[in-house]
Amino acid sequence: MQIPKPVIRRLPVYLIRVQEMIQEGVEWISSHDMAEALGFTSSTVRQDLSYLSFSGISKRGYEAAKLEAALTDVLGGDEATHVIIIGAGNLGCAIAMNKEFSARGFEIRGIFDADDGLQGTTVGTMCVQGMHELRPFVKRQCIEIGIIAVPAQAAQEVADKLIKAGVQGLLNLACAHLVTPPDIPVVHARLSTSLQELKCEIQIANKLD
Amino acid sequence: MQIPKPVIRRLPVYLIRVQEMIQEGVEWISSHDMAEALGFTSSTVRQDLSYLSFSGISKRGYEAAKLEAALTDVLGGDEATHVIIIGAGNLGCAIAMNKEFSARGFEIRGIFDADDGLQGTTVGTMCVQGMHELRPFVKRQCIEIGIIAVPAQAAQEVADKLIKAGVQGLLNLACAHLVTPPDIPVVHARLSTSLQELKCEIQIANKLD
DNA sequence: TAGATTGTTAATCGATTAACAATC
DNA sequence: TAGATTGTTAATCGATTAACAATC
Numbered sequence: 293m294q295i296p297k298p299v300i301r302r303l304p305v306y307l308i309r310v311q312e313m314i315q316e317g318v319e320w321i322s323s324h325d326m327a328e329a330l331g332f333t334s335s336t337v338r339q340d341l342s343y344l345s346f347s348g349i350s351k352r353g354y355e356a357a358k359l360e361a362a363l364t365d366v367l368g369g370d371e372a373t374h375v376i377i378i379g380a381g382n383l384g385c386a387i388a389m390n391k392e393f394s395a396r397g398f399e400i401r402g403i404f405d406a407d408d409g410l411q412g413t414t415v416g417t418m419c420v421q422g423m424h425e426l427r428p429f430v431k432r433q434c435i436e437i438g439i440i441a442v443p444a445q446a447a448q449e450v451a452d453k454l455i456k457a458g459v460q461g462l463l464n465l466a467c468a469h470l471v472t473p474p475d476i477p478v479v480h481a482r483l484s485t486s487l488q489e490l491k492c493e494i495q496i497a498n499k500l501d
Numbered sequence: 502m503q504i505p506k507p508v509i510r511r512l513p514v515y516l517i518r519v520q521e522m523i524q525e526g527v528e529w530i531s532s533h534d535m536a537e538a539l540g541f542t543s544s545t546v547r548q549d550l551s552y553l554s555f556s557g558i559s560k561r562g563y564e565a566a567k568l569e570a571a572l573t574d575v576l577g578g579d580e581a582t583h584v585i586i587i588g589a590g591n592l593g594c595a596i597a598m599n600k601e602f603s604a605r606g607f608e609i610r611g612i613f614d615a616d617d618g619l620q621g622t623t624v625g626t627m628c629v630q631g632m633h634e635l636r637p638f639v640k641r642q643c644i645e646i647g648i649i650a651v652p653a654q655a656a657q658e659v660a661d662k663l664i665k666a667g668v669q670g671l672l673n674l675a676c677a678h679l680v681t682p683p684d685i686p687v688v689h690a691r692l693s694t695s696l697q698e699l700k701c702e703i704q705i706a707n708k709l710d
Numbered sequence: 711t712a713g714a715t716t717g718t719t720a721a722t723c724g725a726t727t728a729a730c731a732a733t734c
Numbered sequence: 735t736a737g738a739t740t741g742t743t744a745a746t747c748g749a750t751t752a753a754c755a756a757t758c
Contacts, residue, residue, distance in 0.1 A: 294708065298725065300701050304694040308653075309678050322739065330678060334739090335727050342741065350733045350740045368700040375696070386595035387692065392653075392676060396693040397700075437699060444517075444601075461703045463695055467601060469518050469539060477702035479695045483596065484605040485513040486672055486690040487584070490646060491577040491606075492509050493686035494670045499503065507749065531715065543715090544751050551717065559716045559757045 295366075299340050305330060306340070307363040314356050322353035364397070372399040374434055376459075378450050379441035380405040380413070380420045383465060387439060388415045401433050406446070423453065430457040437461050444468040451478075504575075508549050514539060515549070516572040523565050531562035573606070581608040583643055585668075587659050588650035589614040589622070589629045592674060596648060597624045610642050615655070632662065639666040646670050653677040660687075 295303075309329055313321055323337040330337075341354065346362035348354040364370065375398050377384045387393075388403050404421045405411060411422045421429065429435065438454035440447055440462060447466035454462060455476055462478045464470055467485070472478050504512075518538055522530055532546040539546075550563065555571035557563040573579065584607050586593045597612050613630045614620060620631045630638065638644065647663035649656055649671060656675035663671060664685055671687045673679055676694070681687050 294705050295701070296725070300698055303701065304691075304697040305678065307697075308676060308694075312678065324739085329680075333727060335729095336725090338739090338741065339726075348740055351738050352734075353739065366701060366704075367697040368704070373696075373700055382595035382598045386591035389591045390692075392693055393696065396676075396697065398693070398696050436703065437696065460706075461699045463692075463699055467517055467605075469514065469521065471538075475706055477699060477706060479699040479702070481690060481692055481695040482513075483599070483672075483690055484601055484607070485517075486688045487582075487602065487607050487646065488513040488516075488576040488605060489509055490670045490672055490686060490688040491582055492504070492512065492575060493688070494645065495575075495577070496503050497669075497684055497686060505749070533715085542751060544753095545749090547715090547717065548750075557716055560714050561758075562715065 295343050299343060302332075302336075302340055303363060303367055306337075307360065307367060310356060310360045310363060314360060319356050320353045321356050321359060323348070325353070368397045370397070372397055373436050374399055374401050375437045375439060376400070376402040376404065376426075376430070376433075376435050377439045377441055378404045378423075378426075378454065379443075380407075380410045380415060381441065384439075384441035385415045387441065388418060398437075401435060402429055406442075426453060427457040430454075430459060435459055437463060439463045439465065440470075441465045504552050508552060511541075511545075511549055512572060512576055515546075516569065516576065519565060519569045519572060523569060528565050529562045530565050530568060532557070534562070577606045579606065581606055582645050583608055583610050584646045584648060585609070585611040585613065585635075585639070585642075585644050586648045586650055587613045587632075587635075587663065588652075589616075589619045589624060590650065593648075593650035594624045596650065597627060607646075610644060611638055615651075635662060636666040639663075639668060644668055646672060648672045648674065649679075650674045 309326060323334040327334040327337045344362040344366055346358055377388055377400060380403050384403060388400055393400060402421060403415050403418050404423055404426055406423050410420050413420050438459040440450050442450050444467045447468035448470055451462055451470045451472060461476060464478055464480045465482060467482055470478055518535060532543040536543040536546045553571040553575055555567055586597055586609060589612050593612060597609055602609060611630060612624050612627050613632055613635055615632050619629050622629050645668060647668040649659050651659050653676045656677035657679055660671055660679045660681060670685060673687055673689045674691060676691055679687055
């Protein structure tokens with residue numbers, strides 16, 4: 293593995309911050325500025341950014357525009373990554389309608405649901421497709437990522453189907469554990485898990501008093 | 502800090518798995534079973550579970566029902582945690598309608614939006630409120646957590662208002678970095694960040710070939 | 711009892727931080 | 735030039751894993 297996981301998790305955060313600073317008109321960013329804004333140490337920032345194919349300059353720091361480009365590149369490059377959503381419930385539809393993703397290099401190409409009643413209905417500019425259409429669609433449209441937005445009990449089955457259909461990675465929103473082959477990365481983005489994590493941290497913070 | 506962060510992040514995952522196993526009728530769970538299912542080592546499992554106020558039994562393992570109770574307890578207990586959502590866009594509304602949270606101990610009590618046009622509209626059983634109602638509402642309803650589901654440029658302002666209003670922690674869905682006092686924990690649950698992380702892992706997996 | 715599994719200590723591994731020579 | 739900031743090495747810190755006595 294080239295870049296350690298903790299670093300990978302921080303890279304999108306740097307990108308967010310760089311873009312904010314570019315908005316503010318900043319042209320050069322030092323590791324100290326970045327560290328202070330994000331609550332890291334400047335050592336961590338320099339160490340992390342050394343994984344990029346791009347260097348800072350002594351005395352001045354990192355050129356904001358070039359840093360943005362290098363981060364964008366390592367996080368997926370400029371070509372849009374094709375994504376589909378499985379599950380046309382509230383959450384699936386909300387994601388399908390979200391315009392933020394295209395700005396970050398992700399293009400939602402389709403939405404699927406196992407429920408016959410939902411098939412054929414429209415979500416934004418897309419038409420909900422049935423699961424039997426999944427496999428040919430993934431091949432035809434070169435879909436790289438599948439977002440799992442179905443109830444927990446259906447999640448593993450959907451994951452299996454997505455992998456069989458040929459996606460290269462999964463974003464799991466379902467409150468279920470997924471078993472996948474080692475070459476298929478999974479990132480979990482479960483809201484209820486995040487809420488539990490937060491609640492746990494609140495309790496610990498309260499105990500310190 | 503009592504429980505290390507990596508452990509806190511794994512606790513909800515254990516809970517998910519325990520509940521799945523209880524569904525399957527399992528009564529005793531060994532650290533090895535758990536480790537194999539989740540892709541951890543059994544050492545990690547035992548080490549993590551030792552933070553709970555509950556012990557396993559030699560030769561048999563952990564009693565499933567008691568393990569579930571202990572995990573539930575450390576992640577927030579049985580009393581529902583009161584939550585509000587700021588932002589009545591697609592994502593905010595989808596979360597408001599989600600029934601999964603109540604099963605995990607979180608009760609969504611209100612939804613707010615700065616947009617006059619949305620105020621007064623209904624989302625599920627709730628009525629969208631204006632930001633000036635935030636502060637009294639948080640006090641009155643003992644709101645502990647605020648979920649930020651607004652556009653990135655409004656996120657910091659909303660965070661400040663939530664903290665002033667008295668919430669104890671923030672769940673941030675916005676693509677922005679937030680500055681908060683040290684006693685207010687923030688958990689980020691940004692979909693686009695997770696997608697970028699996933700994309701980065703896919704690229705690394707592909708390079709290994 | 712013998713075997714399996716825990717809880718915990720010690721060893722290893724990896725990530726973060728500190729320090730500093732190189733450099734613009 | 736002098737000062738500031740990088741990239742990188744070495745030191746520290748913390749998390750994970752291995753090992754094993756205790757035990758049911």
